[in-house]
Amino acid sequence: MxxxxxxxxxxxxxxxxxxxxxxxxxxxxxxxxxxxxxxxxxxxxxxxxxxxxxxxxxxxxxxxxxxxxxxxxxxxxxxxxxxxxxxxxxxxxxxxxxxxxxxxxxxxxxxxxxxxxxxxxxxxxxxxxxxGLTLSEAAMVEFLSIGAHAVSRGQLLAGSRILVIGAGPIGLGVALFASFEEACAVAILDVNMERVVFAENLSDAFSGFVVEDDVDERLREFTKGDMFDVVFDATGNAKSMEKSLDYTSHGGACVFVSVVKDKIKFSDPFFHAREMQIIGSRNANRVDFENVIDKIHSGKIPSSELxxxxxxxxxxxxxxxxxxxxxxxxxxxxxxx
Amino acid sequence: MxxxxxxxxxxxxxxxxxxxxxxxxxxxxxxxxxxxxxxxxxxxxxxxxxxxxxxxxxxxxxxxxxxxxxxxxxxxxxxxxxxxxxxxxxxxxxxxxxxxxxxxxxxxxxxxxxxxxxxxxxxxxxxxxxxGLTLSEAAMVEFLSIGAHAVSRGQLLAGSRILVIGAGPIGLGVALFASFEEACAVAILDVNMERVVFAENLSDAFSGFVVEDDVDERLREFTKGDMFDVVFDATGNAKSMEKSLDYTSHGGACVFVSVVKDKIKFSDPFFHAREMQIIGSRNANRVDFENVIDKIHSGKIPSSELxxxxxxxxxxxxxxxxxxxxxxxxxxxxxxx
Structure with missing residues (x-):
């Protein structure tokens, strides 16, 4: 062959x-x-x-x-x-x-x-x-299931404010599955304007932000000063992963979806005062695959746009x-x- | 006054x-x-x-x-x-x-x-x-509730293997509340032999380990090669907190109970491969106080020894x-x- x-x-x-x-x-x-x-x-x-x-x-x-x-x-x-x-x-x-x-x-x-x-x-x-899936949709189940798994790791509560950093395919999958949770507002942050615009066009639930000088302030405004309940980092960039803690509210969590061949550092007093969590998310399980298949069946995944x-x-x-x-x-x- | x-x-x-x-x-x-x-x-x-x-x-x-x-x-x-x-x-x-x-x-x-x-x-x-509590027991509820809260943060499953690092009062509180969970085995690690002996005498559920050259190997043996499902660090020592990740099994979690005025570093590939979590635990809530009061009432806290x-x-x-x-x-x- x-x-x-x-x-x-x-x-x-x-x-x-x-x-x-x-x-x-x-x-x-x-x-x-x-x-x-x-x-x-x-x-x-x-x-x-x-x-x-x-x-x-x-x-x-x-x-x-x-x-x-x-x-x-x-x-x-x-x-x-x-x-x-x-x-x-x-x-x-x-x-x-x-x-x-x-x-x-x-x-x-x-x-x-x-x-x-x-x-x-x-x-x-x-x-x-x-x-019930096209062959191309079927081939997209795996990468989407990584997003579905990450969202399950984040244990979102109804009404959570979510930030997804990195608007590549994995980040988009995370954002989509976060948006399926009850009443969650999903912000997407990327360095690349083109990717942010693409993301915003995918779902009415998404608010896009480009990394610019005043982005911290704008994200703070978006969350009425609280910052985000759960932040997902899908950048594979150590600096971004470390920065994601700054975008997390008191009592909130960071989910690291991607992996980087590097050390991650954080300030313990900052982490402790907020009683934060840093949650790893690797690959996906059968239940995540089934969740994705179900969402494709119900027409919730913009597969042809992706x-x-x-x-x-x-x-x-x-x-x-x-x-x-x-x-x-x-x-x-x-x-x- | x-x-x-x-x-x-x-x-x-x-x-x-x-x-x-x-x-x-x-x-x-x-x-x-x-x-x-x-x-x-x-x-x-x-x-x-x-x-x-x-x-x-x-x-x-x-x-x-x-x-x-x-x-x-x-x-x-x-x-x-x-x-x-x-x-x-x-x-x-x-x-x-x-x-x-x-x-x-x-x-x-x-x-x-x-x-x-x-x-x-x-x-x-x-x-x-x-x-129903003595005044001295009543004054011990707060520090014990920090342990109870940390254990609730750790989301122990029945049969979990638990390591508590640091056998001071906070660590002992964590170890006691971990031992109240179903079928959990609790190991306690400290640099100080006197504290380890004291801990072992507090509960039949505890196995003490002193930090010595071969301690990693002994902890690995204790867990049949897997290391621990949940590791609680109650040392307030950055090196110990970083080391606690090495004692955590695949799919496991570290709970940082104490706080240190320092940065914490970890290897992301190590963290990601194991899909670990680092969970902050700060203070306690009313529900934790009530849990402690309940356990004192039922005679499960060795308050006079503490x-x-x-x-x-x-x-x-x-x-x-x-x-x-x-x-x-x-x-x-x-x-x-």
Missing amino acids: KSIVCTEPGKLIIEERSDPIPPKGWVTLKMKRIGLCGTDFHIFKGLHPFLEYPRVMGHELSGEILETPRNGRFSVGDKVIINPYLSCGDCVSCKKSKSNCCVNLKVLGVHTDGGMCEFLCLPERAIYSAR NSHNVNLLDLPRQLPTWIEDGSGLVKAIAHL | KSIVCTEPGKLIIEERSDPIPPKGWVTLKMKRIGLCGTDFHIFKGLHPFLEYPRVMGHELSGEILETPRNGRFSVGDKVIINPYLSCGDCVSCKKSKSNCCVNLKVLGVHTDGGMCEFLCLPERAIYSAR NSHNVNLLDLPRQLPTWIEDGSGLVKAIAHL
């Missing part, structure tokens, strides 16, 4: 590999859509903290069932969503139903070869039905560098097979 | 002050017991981050009703517990029932003159009945410096009036 392999930073090639053979009880999928995400760009650019090359990228995936074991839950031809987080089921996290931060987690396309290829074999538990770019998978080696050079207008690019 | 005044760091004197006059609707209390806490020692030593001198210390308080407004909830002679956290009732925290981190919080004995005096006037809402030292309040100016010089065996000292 044809696979797109990142052989080393900056080098993406089409490689002929042998078709995978499913272990007993696994299904074989024909890959259909592969969403591109910041992680993929990081891998291509050589900025990922622990990646081993060569690597087949791709973890935002949808496909069709090609082969299924007898008595399996799926039928040949079923359209499916793939949960790329392969957990061990046996560690302290898995036993607490937190397979998203499994001690032995392997993520498709990161720790092990992913979906930028023709066929993939997976255990049934990593596959959810995409009935899916800004498309490409044939075999054209990706040529296309990817041009997107890295000029990412303007790029929200969610999806490769098709 | 006689008041004990800390006029400047290192100087504690008996001062004659005029008796307080209660504002309309307030009660007047005759002070009976004043517990001494780390904050008082800090104030005396001049180490408190923002204290203005002169200051009457004392925030772990019990007393008797001396005068009460008509139709008040209390009667003259009632023994009462004082909640020293005077909140505004109107800020973002108070509106979320988090008066413990009120934006405008004034703590008796810290931001405003406290209970080391003969009489105190307070609003009724700052006073709870001490029926109350290691007693002193007549008027002898405190002479006694306090000797305790600072040699604090061995000191757990909870209580001044009597």
Whole structure:
């Protein structure tokens, strides 16, 4: 089968590999859509903290069932969503139903070869039905589920005032799922005016703010002096993550959705006086995937607006560098097979 | 009335002050017991981050009703517990029932003159009945409620493995309330062997650990390799607070009970991979006070063991410096009036 392999930073090639053979009880999928995400760009650019090359990228995936074991839950031809987080089921996290931060987690396309290829074999538990979704919507479930998971981590109360920092796809997912909570006001902050405008056009529930000299004052005004009940940082920038505490109200929480290869510092008297929380949010669980699927079914996700770019998978080696050079207008690019 | 005044760091004197006059609707209390806490020692030593001198210390308080407004909830002679956290009732925290981190919080004995005096006037809402408690137990409710509050912040699940770092009074309170949760195993870690032994003798639920070269390995063994579901730091030491993350399992949480005038740093990839939380815990709320009162009623608090030292309040100016010089065996000292 044809696979797109990142052989080393900056080098993406089409490689002929042998078709995978499913272990007993696994299904074989024909890959259909592969969403591109910041992680993929990081891998291509050589900025990922622990990646081993060569690597087949791709973890935002949808496909069709090609082969299924007898008595399996799926039928040949079923359209499916793939949960790329392969957990061990046996560690302290898995036993607490937190397979998203499994001690032995392997993520498709990161720790092990992913979906930028023709066929993939997976255990049934990593596959959810995409009935009622387009294949492209199905490939967007994973990144949106990261937002849904982060919002569940934030434990929003009705009427919470929410700030999402970073208006990339992950931040937009967070903002959307925050807006589904009861009576929550959602502000979105980004350094990039284009992204803020895009975000504001996505939902009437969003108020956009661009990082400018007086932005702290404007955010304070927006919250009538209190600052925000929950702040989500989806920037992957240490300075922004540290700054997010300043935007948090007394008794509030910061949720760190992205990760940065750096130390985070905070003033303990500031943190203590406000009885704050800093909450990590990593990946997503089945319940988050199901939440996203449900919201797509009910028409609450502006999926066609989010899916800004498309490409044939075999054209990706040529296309990817041009997107890295000029990412303007790029929200969610999806490769098709 | 006689008041004990800390006029400047290192100087504690008996001062004659005029008796307080209660504002309309307030009660007047005759002070009976004043517990001494780390904050008082800090104030005396001049180490408190923002204290203005002169200051009457004392925030772990019990007393008797001396005068009460008509139709008040209390009667003259009632023994009462004082909640020293005077909140505004109107800020973002108070509106979320988090008066413990009120934006405008004034703590008796810290931001405003406290209970080391003969009489105190307070609003009724700052006073709870001490029926069924000794006056000394009543004065211990406040510090124990800080532990109860921290445990509620930690959201323990049944069967959680808990580590409490710092076996001072606050840490012991945390450990006791953690041990009241269902099937929780509680380990206590301190640099001081004497304190660890004292802690172990307080409850069969406690396992003591002294900070030694192989302590990380021993804590890992204790948790069968997982480390702890929730770690409470009650040391007020930045290095210890940072280290507490190493003792936390995947999917676990650190609760910072004490405060340190310093920055706290952590590695974000470490934090993110484990989907950790760092949870602030400040003071306590009415519900925590009620929880403590309930546990004292039911005989679950070893109050006489905790109350290691007693002193007549008027002898405190002479006694306090000797305790600072040699604090061995000191757990909870209580001044009597």
